[in-house]
Amino acid sequence: MSTFNELMQKYVNTDYSVLLSLAKEAVSRLIGPCRTVDPQYNGNYMLCSLVLSAIGADGVLTALEKKLLGDVLGLDEQGIQKMLSMYNSGMPDLANHFADNMGEDTKADAIMLITIFAAVDEKISREETAFIRKLFQ
Numbered sequence: 001m002s003t004f005n006e007l008m009q010k011y012v013n014t015d016y017s018v019l020l021s022l023a024k025e026a027v028s029r030l031i032g033p034c035r036t037v038d039p040q041y042n043g044n045y046m047l048c049s050l051v052l053s054a055i056g057a058d059g060v061l062t063a064l065e066k067k068l069l070g071d072v073l074g075l076d077e078q079g080i081q082k083m084l085s086m087y088n089s090g091m092p093d094l095a096n097h098f099a100d101n102m103g104e105d106t107k108a109d110a111i112m113l114i115t116i117f118a119a120v121d122e123k124i125s126r127e128e129t130a131f132i133r134k135l136f137q
Contacts (some may be wrong), residue, residue: 004136008129011119016064019116022132024070026113034108037098045086046098050110052087054117058125068120092131099135111135 011019027047034043034050051073055065061084070080099110112133118128 004133008115008119008124008132011115012122012124014119016068016120020068020071021115023116025108026116027072029109033098033102037102039083046094048083048086048089049094050098050113051117052083053092053131054114054128055084056087057092057118057131058127060125062121063115064121065071068117091124096135107135113135 014022030047030050031043033045036043038046040042048125051069055061055069066080069075069083070077073079073083075083095110095114099107102110111132115124115132118132124132
C-alpha cells in the first residue's frame, strides 16, 4: 500500500510542465486505442471519458485541472466547457472497462493520464485515489 501512496505522491510533487508533457505523451499513445473502440467519434469520446473520469472523481474541478485540460487537448475556454458538459456518470465505468481490455501498455497510459489529472492540483482526494486503485485491479 505504501508503494501506491508513494507513487501518487510522486505525481503530486511533480512540476506542472512535466505533468503536461507526460499527459501529452499519454494522449498521443492512447488516441489509437481510443479510435479502435470509438470509431464513430474518432476516439474523442473515449479519450473524453478517461479525462473527465479523472476530473469528476472527486466532483471538484480546480483551476489547475481546467488549465491542464485546455493545455493537453488544445482547447480554448469554449472547448473546455463543451467537453465538461459531456460528462455523464457512466464514464468512469467506461474508462475502467477500457483500461481492463486494451492491453497492459494502454492500461498504463490510461492510469498515468488519469493520475496526472488527479495530481495536478497538488493533492489527490480519497475519491480520486479509490478510482485510480480500481483501475489498477
